[in-house]
Amino acid sequence: MVEYRDQNAPPGGPYRWGMVIDLDRCTGCEACVVACHAENNIRISGEEEASKGRAVNWIRIERYWEGEYPNAQVKFMPVLCQHCGSAPCEPVCPVYASYHTPDGLNAQVYNRCVGVRYCGNNCPYTVRYFNWFEPHWDEPLNEQLNPDVTVRSVGVMEKCTFCVQRIRGAQQTAQKEGRRVKDGEVTPACVQSCPTEALVFGDRNDPNSRVSRLSKDDRGFGLLEELGTEPSITYLKRIK
Amino acid sequence: MEARKDFFLKKQKRAGEKEHWNLIQKTNDDLLSPMFETGRSYYVVVAVLSLLVLAAAGAWTYQIKTGIGQSGLHPPIFWGVYIASFVFWVGVSHSGTFISGVLRISKAEWRRPITRIAELMTLFSIMVAALFIFVHLGRVWRFYYLIPYPNQRQIWPNFRSPLMWDAAAIFTYATSSLIYLYLPLIPDFALMRERVTGWRRPLYRVLALGWRGTQTEWRWLGMAMRIITILIVMVMISVHSIVGFDFAVSLVPGWHSTIIPPYFVVGAIHSGMATVVMGLYFVRKIYRLDGYIRLEHFDKMGKLMLLITLLWSYFYFVERQVVWYGKIPDEMTVLDSILYGPYAPQHWAMIAFNSVIPLIALSIPRFRRWPLGLMIVGILINIAMYIERILIIVPSLGHPRLPYAWGRYFPSWVELTILVGSFSFFLLLYVLAIKFVPMIAIWEEKEGILHGRYEER
Amino acid sequence: MADTKSAKRIIFGLFEPQTPLRPILDRLQEMKFSEESIEISSATPILAQPVGVGWKRFRLVHVTIIAGAIGIFFGVLLAGGTALLYPIRTGGKPIVSPSIVGIISYEMMMLFAIVTTFITAVVKVLRSHRVAAEYDPRIDEGFVGISVLSDRGDPRGGPVQDLFQEAGAVEVEVQ
Secondary structure (H helix, E strand, O other): OOOOOOOOOOOOOOOOEEEEEEOOOOOOOOHHHHHHHHHOOOOOOHHHHHHOOOOOOOOEEEEEEEOOOOOOEEEEEEEOOOOOOOOOOOOOOOOOOEEEOOOOOEEEOOOOOOOOOHHHHHOOOOOOEEOOOOOOOOOOHHHHOOOOOOOOOOOOEEOOOOOHHHHHHHHHHHHHOOOOOOOOOOOOHHHHHOOOOOEEEEEOOOOOOHHHHHHOOOOEEOOOHHHOOOOOEEEEOOOO | OHHHHHHHHHHHHHHHOHHHHHHHHHHHHHHHHHHHOOOHHHHHHHHHHHHHHHHHHHHHHHHHHHOHHHOOOEOOEOOOHHHHHHHHHHHHOHHHHHHHHHHHHOOOHHHOOOHHHHHHHHHHHHHHHHHHHHHHOOOHHHHHHHOOOOOOOOOOOOOOOHHHHHHHHHHHHHHHHHHHHHHHHHHHHHHHHOOOOOOHHHHHHHHOOOOOOEHHHHHHHHHHHHHHHHHHHHHHHHHHHHHHHHHHOOOOOOOOOOOHHHHHHHHHHHHHHHHHHHHHHHHHHHOOOOOOOOHHHHHHHHHHHHHHHHHHHHHHHHHHHHHHHHOOHHHHHHHHHHHOOOOHHHHHHHHHHHHHHHHHHHHOHHHHOOHHHHHHHHHHHHHHHHHHHHHHHHHHHHOOOOHHHOOOOOOOHHHHHHHHHHHHHHHHHHHHHHOOOOOOOHHHHHHHHHOOHHHHO | OOOOOOOEEEEEEEEOOOOOOHHHHHHHHHOOOOHHHEEEEOOOOOOOOOOOOOOOOOOHHHHHHHHHHHHHHHHHHHHHHHHHHOOOOEOOEOOOOHHHHHHHHHHHHHHHHHHHHHHHHHHHHHHHHHOOOOOOHHHHHOOEEEEEEEEOOOOOHHHHHHHHHHOOOOEEEEO
């Protein structure tokens, strides 16, 4: 009934940010996890909290085994916020802390969040993380916080943003120059650090971007896409 | 019209007969006596309950100070004891409205000694339930973000969220149950206004609204009661359905089920009735009101409980049966963990307490006339209903679709302290109310005398 | 509140419960006291059709229905209207959907209906007081009070008091 108007829409229609994760390339090295921690001011959970299952990893490497030792085969799957087109976490938020941006991001407004945690329950991927305590960083990590990223306080939900600070930076540059953001101009920290280039990021509305081309690969699938969540991330996996 | 006038005047004549007149005097004295006679044990009970409430308040303060991490929650289990308690207490609050509302609508004579006891429970348990919303919030100091009022922050609540439906329903229900408790109290306040001294007198003077017992007043009261009774039963059904929606509209395996809202309503009535029976037992026992809360009342409550037990068992069976036969893997992991897995002991205890034991016991006519027995069944049902809330929340959340994220949950000492404190708070409010309002509606009891209940006996 | 300086007065007779009220009421009617000026006080409702003020053409349920309708309107504005003013996209759900507006409107309908019914009843109770005498605690024990409202100079005052005495009133009082 009501269309959302985006005043800052770029020439040629809005962006739709998306990612492709090639599971056949992923080695499970966890470089993306480390990069994400450094980029996004992710708090240090500590041993005790981590053992309670409260470690925060906006991107995590899920390990699955096939077969028994010694013939076990380990499989890795990086899981991060899928930035669903029809996100289950969004409508359940009573204060609009979780909402959908016009460029297809599943945004989390920390200031608004009151911490009812319904979004965390309703996320089928369990990629939402909660700040159970006031965040802290051991010395000297507190000296290297990223000034572009908010430090989240106690009692709010947080999750992967697709490094929205980088996206917005590139968008503003492009807007000033009166053009669209070029393919490859924006790379989230995890994509940037992936040594095997298993992760690719870009605009799905641009048919010539790497993401658009790769996601048409016949190896592609969406994680739990049968739920109708319309995830923005396409996984690639060869079926043996 | 004239004939009707005479009929009702006959009722007044009956009041003049010596036997009835004496009964009326006795009713006044008997039902007011709990408010005036205070033993030492009363103060002990109040002190103990207050201490437990204070402990819970301390635990909550500690949680606010340090963070919600003081609970045992962690991904993927974001809801735990607090939400289970919220659902449980909303359930208990269905006692008053169901018992008193439905019995009033059906003009059941035997409701008279039960309504007030039940209505007080409704009000207090909905208060405790509302408290748990705040205990549960991660940033409780920002609770006003949930209230729809124009503000400078450009924040408005999202009515698409089931939690906002919840807030609307709970607010409506709490307001109306307060009104529903207060209306039939007005004549009793007038009665007490003339008989108490000290600080209570000016209070009752205000609360009695200058009641003079005129027929016009009775008529307005009666009209308002009849209308509000019907409405509040409709609100009651909607409140627990909406609490059920909180779960049913989500994607979580084990929650996403169409039967959850009606099943919640039945479960709520189940625990509400059980709580009313417990209240009846203790009020009768402690204040020796055997002449008012009689065995026939327990018998009739027992029959109603039997009906609700059957309904609950039916709903429960349907819910599990459908999931089990459908054999969808995500749903099955949840069901398996409940039926055979780590949650099996709690589950089978719940089945025994909630279904098997009440079904057998309440089917025996002699058991229904045994107040202590009914009270024990009430306790069992309440324990089982609490387990049921936990079993809905924890196993479902603990088994999300990606097995990597599976988790277990056990409440922390903070959660348990607050849980115990919530029970103490409910009891404390109830115990304090005994000194403030008559536990049995005096005028309704007197009206019962004039309706000739005593002759039928 | 019966003020001694006001132009009206209330003659109040307190009767034992067994006193037949019917003849007294008939006599009062013969004396041309209107139904609005006679009140009977009792510990429980005893008359289905009371002699009293102001309830005649007034149906409380109409208030309830009107308040409920206003509640629905308010609910629609709250859940639908504000969403239109504040259109934020969440999870592929429409900005305004009938089922959600329905739920909120239902609750608001109930809230408005119940609160308004309650307030109306309270106001009506408070306003009915100018006819009846002050409360007598003996009413709670089963006694019945009859109040008659008349002008201070009404010549029927004396006969009414006599009538009450004859009928066996425990107490007759003029306020």
